[in-house]
Amino acid sequence: DIVMTQSPDSLAVSLGERATISCKSSQSVLYSSNDKNYLAWYQQKPGQPPKLLIYWASTRESGVPDRFSGSGSGTDFTLTISSLQAEDVAVYYCQQYYSTPPSFGQGTKVEIK
Amino acid sequence: EVQLVESGGGLVQPGGSLRLSCAASGFTYSGHWMHWVRQPPGKGLVWVSRIRGDGTSTAYADSVKGRFTISRDNAKNTLYLQMSSLRAEDTAVYYCAREDIAAAGYFENWGQGALVTVSS
Numbered sequence: 156d157i158v159m160t161q162s163p164d165s166l167a168v169s170l171g172e173r174a175t176i177s178c179k180s181s182q183s184v185l186y187s188s189n190d191k192n193y194l195a196w197y198q199q200k201p202g203q204p205p206k207l208l209i210y211w212a213s214t215r216e217s218g219v220p221d222r223f224s225g226s227g228s229g230t231d232f233t234l235t236i237s238s239l240q241a242e243d244v245a246v247y248y249c250q251q252y253y254s255t256p257p258s259f260g261q262g263t264k265v266e267i268k
Numbered sequence: 269e270v271q272l273v274e275s276g277g278g279l280v281q282p283g284g285s286l287r288l289s290c291a292a293s294g295f296t297y298s299g300h301w302m303h304w305v306r307q308p309p310g311k312g313l314v315w316v317s318r319i320r321g322d323g324t325s326t327a328y329a330d331s332v333k334g335r336f337t338i339s340r341d342n343a344k345n346t347l348y349l350q351m352s353s354l355r356a357e358d359t360a361v362y363y364c365a366r367e368d369i370a371a372a373g374y375f376e377n378w379g380q381g382a383l384v385t386v387s388s
Binding site: 207 | 303312313314315318327329330363368372373374375376377378379380381
């Protein structure tokens, strides 16, 4: 099974500043035949279900603000919030869908400093 | 608008059984793999099970294999999770989730969740 590890577990960022979350997989999630990384990012606000933000490591879901961006390849990935807004306070999860069972990182809690 | 609405959660004793349902609307239900993902209180997301659009293929996490059964009724646009031999560690919010139409494996939509509490 692929293990996903996020860092940090939590971070506090000032409004308007950049937030960066790292996600590492225990094996590559890059499928060589189509050159796609099977990696997604979700946002979960308190009391709500997760919401898809990004898939294929860097493709933003429709309606997601462009301050959210994803990057990386192979085993190392990053979610960046370029200018943190109050409504971005949430827990963020990465997920690999390269192999079964699909697996999530432990989550990163983003708060306002 | 895609909607997924779970029901059937509640309090059950260890060793007991419970069936969760997830009513789907707003999309061609039979065209999508569907999943159950759970979240223990205060913890992260854990994948539980999935079923192909036509119901012919299923998969389970090792932690629930042999105890949980996923199924679907495409005539009723409803997904099910039959849970038996429940343990305290099965306590969680259970979400149903719709996989992307291309069956890549990411979860485009999630229900609001159903809380299952296993306790005596």
